[in-house]
Amino acid sequence: MKEFAIINTRLPKVDAWAKATGDARYTDDLxxxxxxxxxxxxxxxxxxxxxxxxxxxxKRLPGVKDVIxxxxxxxxxxxxxxxxxxxxxxxxxxxxxxxxxxxxxxxxDLETALEAVSLIEVEYEELPIxxxxxxxxxxxxIAIHDEFPNNICAEVHQxxxxxxxxxxxCDYIRTDKFVNKKQDGAFIEPQSCIAFYDLNGNLTLTxxxxxxxxxxxxxxxxxxxxxxxxxxxxxxxxxxxGPKASANTIELASSILSMRTGRPVxxxxxxxxxxxxxxARHQFWHELTTGVKKDGSLIALxxxxxxxxxxxxxFGIATVYYGGSLLGAPxxxxxxxxxxxRMYTNKPANGAQRGHGGVVARAAWExxxxxxxxxxxxxxxEMRLKNMMKRGDTTCNDFNMSSFxxxxxxxxxxxxxxxxxxxxxxxxxxxxxxACGFFVSGAGFPIYRSETFHSTAMIKLSEDGGTxxxxxxxxxxxxxxxxxxxxxxxxxxxxxxxxxxxxxGDTDFGVDLGAYSSRQTLMSGHAVKQAxxxxxxxxxxxxxxxxxxxxxxMDIKKGLIIFKKKxxxxxxxxxxxxxxxxxxVDPPVxxxxxxxxxxxxxxxxxxxxxxxxxxxxxxxxxKYKGAAVGTSPxxxxxxxxxxxxxxxxxxxxxxxxxxxxxxxxxxxxxTNIEGQMQGSLSMGVGEALFEEIKFDDKGRVxxxxxxxxxxxxxxxxxxxxxxxxxxxEPNGPWxxxxxxxxxxxxxxxxxxxAIYDATGVRVRELPVTSExxxxxMKEQEKK
Amino acid sequence: MKRIITLNVNEKEYEVAVAPNxxxxxxxxxxLNLLGxxxxxxxxxxxxxxxxxxDRPVNSCLVLAVQANERKITTIEGVAxxxxxxxxxxxxxxxxxxxxxxxxxxxxxxxxxxxxKNSKPTEYEIREALSGNLCRxxxxxxxxxxxxxxxxxxxx
Ligand code: FES
Ligand code: FES
Numbered sequence: 001m002k003e004f005a006i007i008n009t010r011l012p013k014v015d016a017w018a019k020a021t022g023d024a025r026y027t028d029d030l031x032x033x034x035x036x037x038x039x040x041x042x043x044x045x046x047x048x049x050x051x052x053x054x055x056x057x058x059k060r061l062p063g064v065k066d067v068i069x070x071x072x073x074x075x076x077x078x079x080x081x082x083x084x085x086x087x088x089x090x091x092x093x094x095x096x097x098x099x100x101x102x103x104x105x106x107x108x109d110l111e112t113a114l115e116a117v118s119l120i121e122v123e124y125e126e127l128p129i130x131x132x133x134x135x136x137x138x139x140x141x142i143a144i145h146d147e148f149p150n151n152i153c154a155e156v157h158q159x160x161x162x163x164x165x166x167x168x169x170c171d172y173i174r175t176d177k178f179v180n181k182k183q184d185g186a187f188i189e190p191q192s193c194i195a196f197y198d199l200n201g202n203l204t205l206t207x208x209x210x211x212x213x214x215x216x217x218x219x220x221x222x223x224x225x226x227x228x229x230x231x232x233x234x235x236x237x238x239x240x241x242g243p244k245a246s247a248n249t250i251e252l253a254s255s256i257l258s259m260r261t262g263r264p265v266x267x268x269x270x271x272x273x274x275x276x277x278x279x280a281r282h283q284f285w286h287e288l289t290t291g292v293k294k295d296g297s298l299i300a301l302x303x304x305x306x307x308x309x310x311x312x313x314x315f316g317i318a319t320v321y322y323g324g325s326l327l328g329a330p331x332x333x334x335x336x337x338x339x340x341x342r343m344y345t346n347k348p349a350n351g352a353q354r355g356h357g358g359v360v361a362r363a364a365w366e367x368x369x370x371x372x373x374x375x376x377x378x379x380x381x382e383m384r385l386k387n388m389m390k391r392g393d394t395t396c397n398d399f400n401m402s403s404f405x406x407x408x409x410x411x412x413x414x415x416x417x418x419x420x421x422x423x424x425x426x427x428x429x430x431x432x433x434x435a436c437g438f439f440v441s442g443a444g445f446p447i448y449r450s451e452t453f454h455s456t457a458m459i460k461l462s463e464d465g466g467t468x469x470x471x472x473x474x475x476x477x478x479x480x481x482x483x484x485x486x487x488x489x490x491x492x493x494x495x496x497x498x499x500x501x502x503x504x505g506d507t508d509f510g511v512d513l514g515a516y517s518s519r520q521t522l523m524s525g526h527a528v529k530q531a532x533x534x535x536x537x538x539x540x541x542x543x544x545x546x547x548x549x550x551x552x553x554m555d556i557k558k559g560l561i562i563f564k565k566k567x568x569x570x571x572x573x574x575x576x577x578x579x580x581x582x583x584x585v586d587p588p589v590x591x592x593x594x595x596x597x598x599x600x601x602x603x604x605x606x607x608x609x610x611x612x613x614x615x616x617x618x619x620x621x622x623k624y625k626g627a628a629v630g631t632s633p634x635x636x637x638x639x640x641x642x643x644x645x646x647x648x649x650x651x652x653x654x655x656x657x658x659x660x661x662x663x664x665x666x667x668x669x670x671t672n673i674e675g676q677m678q679g680s681l682s683m684g685v686g687e688a689l690f691e692e693i694k695f696d697d698k699g700r701v702x703x704x705x706x707x708x709x710x711x712x713x714x715x716x717x718x719x720x721x722x723x724x725x726x727x728x729e730p731n732g733p734w735x736x737x738x739x740x741x742x743x744x745x746x747x748x749x750x751x752x753x754a755i756y757d758a759t760g761v762r763v764r765e766l767p768v769t770s771e772x773x774x775x776x777m778k779e780q781e782k783k
Numbered sequence: 784m785k786r787i788i789t790l791n792v793n794e795k796e797y798e799v800a801v802a803p804n805x806x807x808x809x810x811x812x813x814x815l816n817l818l819g820x821x822x823x824x825x826x827x828x829x830x831x832x833x834x835x836x837x838d839r840p841v842n843s844c845l846v847l848a849v850q851a852n853e854r855k856i857t858t859i860e861g862v863a864x865x866x867x868x869x870x871x872x873x874x875x876x877x878x879x880x881x882x883x884x885x886x887x888x889x890x891x892x893x894x895x896x897x898x899x900k901n902s903k904p905t906e907y908e909i910r911e912a913l914s915g916n917l918c919r920x921x922x923x924x925x926x927x928x929x930x931x932x933x934x935x936x937x938x939x
Pocket of ligand 2: 188238882883884885886887917918919920921
């Protein structure tokens with residue numbers, strides 16, 4: 001085992017102190033002199049034609065500085081994927097969901113802005129509302145977007161191998177349906193932003209985002225500004241989980257308002273607006289047909305999926321691909337066919353959320369595999385082990401598992417949970433269930449077609465050599481990338497953790513595609529590692545020239561220069577350093593040459609000492625249409641065992657125990673890894689047991705609060721036995737790969753399988769409320 | 784009509800003129816610039832705005848500023864002793880209990896308030912005391928571990 005000084009330790013997060021004391025600043029905590037406050041006018045109707053908009057009364061209200069509608073903001077289309085740019089900043093002809101944005105006001109305070117919004121008069125002509133995606137795709141119904149006559153926003157048809165032929169060889173085939181409910185990201189910090197367009201023509205947008213790079217591009221495009229004139233920066237972000245991974249209306253509206261008024265403009269979502277803006281987990285209807293041999297080997301899978309997309313595309317094109325592609329692993333599966341359809345409806349747009357399009361497909365399939373195992377008389381865990389892919393295997397849809405500790409994960413949870421003692425032996429009302437999953441370590445391709453680097457990093461040494469500034473555009477949204485990248489920089493150079501200062505989440509600091517698809521540890525990590533090694537090499541080369549010692553005979557460790565052979569006399573160097581820094585508090589001491597003295601020598605020779613790093617994935621295989629969604633340089637994987645108690649009188653489910661093993665390649669910081677695993681599991685518990693956005697028949701969200709839309713509290717979560725598996729990923733920095741999303745994959749099906757074990761009831765509709773389970777148990781009794 | 788009130792925040796007296804409809808959370812953030820108090824919902828659902836009001840944790844978005852007149856308030860800014868973190872804060876830092884940190888000020892205040900009343904809480908008591916503070920990032924486990932650890936150090 002290689003020894004590391006910094007990585008692979010449980011160092012506290014770099015931002016933990018500021019966040020523990022209340023010093024950390026999030027967007028809504030910031031303000032600027034002369035700042036205006038913005039507010040939005042949103043549609044009260046789910047589908048209507050806009051006949052007229054009258055902003056004159058709003059404009060006359062004292063304190064109002066600007067009112068804008070589509071007329072002022074223009075009609076440049078944007079969205080997430082260029083193939084489906086279907087949004088404009090404000091609605092022009094039509095509104096498509098309750099909450100669709102029609103106008104924005106900037107005023108001297110929020111109260112005035114809100115009052116002005118109430119003075120805008122809009123005349124609507126109501127249109128038929130489509131809330132059900134199956135209705136929406138029928139012939140002859142109204143089109144929500146004129147360009148999509150039967151409301152099919154995207155469809156995917158893929159076949160790998162030959163499923164129909166393969167079914168002929170199968171001993172057992174079964175079909176099941178499964179449906180979840182629309183989920184909300186429910187991050188605790190609502191989106192907020194401040195835009196300021198200065199007199200030099202530079203726009204600075206400070207915003208609560210996961211992806212400064214994509215927001216920069218979208219804002220530049222929609223506002224018609226050169227991209228170099230747009231700077232997007234994020235302070236601390238209070239969680240994102242997907243919905244903050246693309247530009248939103250307030251970012252665009254505040255930018256336009258600032259350009260027009262010449263003043264900074266702040267806009268912040270209310271909690272209800274967070275629910276309306278949504279861009280979170282879709283509702284999926286899966287129909288899965290799986291064929292196996294008697295011995296349990298998986299032969300073929302046919303997967304049909306319909307998705308409720310809501311009013312706009314958002315990430316939906318990727319989602320509809322992921323709904324199929326993410327069943328390609330972790331089992332050896334030679335034949336797979338997928339038909340996916342994403343429909344427009346008059347609801348808030350759905351997008352990406354932790355685990356993206358794979359979570360519900362995974363839940364459906366892992367439950368079905370459990371049924372199959374039972375039918376074949378096999379232990380479900382052993383059946384999974386039997387089919388498990390190994391390191392080096394490639395899926396039928398061309399994903400290469402360059403590392404894959406799945407067997408180790410399964411064995412770890414089997415032994416860690418006491419599976420063998422418990423499975424099939426628990427009393428009625430108690431159950432145990434298992435499931436597996438995997439996820440990408442970063443999307444292999446950017447959202448827009450481009451040869452761009454996915455991550456760049458720059459490391460600049462301070463003039464005194466004592467501080468190492470790391471510049472990255474990667475976004476820490478709570479998952480801890482600032483900490484991970486700081487640790488990586490320190491390790492690569494050979495300095496101490498506290499010597500590195502990270503500056504991140506700013507388009508001025510470089511290019512980074514941001515915090516989505518679990519990409520930053522691997523991708524930003526590669527760039528940082530490279531930049532760190534570059535700095536290290538530069539410093540050592542200068543020393544080598546000065547001391548006439550070959551670079552190979554030196555090393556840097558814990559901020560000290562290690563001379564492997566004879567230590568040179570550096571007394572002159574040291575006394576010069578001390579003289580130059582007379583009166584400073586931290587003169588270099590001790591018997592070893594310090595990194596800062598060495599860096600000072602490098603500074604004298606070069607003036608600027610900068611290390612550079614950049615990363616993009618190599619050729620990832622997959623030449624078929626849609627291969628860009630799911631191919632990744634590496635895949636993380638996990639397995640879970642969940643134990644539940646079901647109250648047989650009421651159907652209430654309590655999660656007693658969770659054992660989770662995740663293969664993250666290599667743990668840069670085990671504490672952070674466990675945090676990602678535990679957080680993923682709690683989001684999975686929420687989706688499995690109670691999260692559901694409900695609509696009335698007019699398309700209104702009826703539970704747009706964190707009281708009525710229930711997420712897990714401290715009382716709902718058990719302690720999780722988290723087991724980290726390290727498989728040393730060849731494509732990852734130091735062998736590291738994802739953990740942020742993969743860990744959610746097995747949670748829902750493991751819970752469902754445990755509920756079955758406890759009750760004998762298969763639940764194929766989420767969430768498993770006590771009412772739903774109770775009804776199913778009653779039906780079962782009647783049979 | 785604005786009313787002049789006196790707030791005792793973190794052992795300092797502040798005189799502020801407030802409109803009757805302003806919440807304590809707003810006044811703390813906007814008038815006193817104590818921005819560590821967060822607003823996640825503004826409806827009493829999430830606990831991000833938790834402060835301690837006369838020894839009791841409350842959602843400051845549900846308290847009108849005028850109701851806090853002449854009462855004692857502790858916000859997150861008043862928890863550390865200068866540069867020395869409170870044991871609860873220290874434990875949150877060390878145990879990885881903070882991810883995005885948006886819930887942390889409220890969590891820390893709820894935990895501190897619990898430990899002041901009950902120095903040896905059981906795990907259930909900890910979870911119950913924190914159940915009004917939502918966290919979407921951590922799954923609560925490391926938060927609970929931190930509170931347990933803090934109760935140990937505080938006893939010493
Ligand atoms: S902001 Fe007060 S409870 Fe959510
Ligand atoms: S740490 Fe993000 S909400 Fe708790």
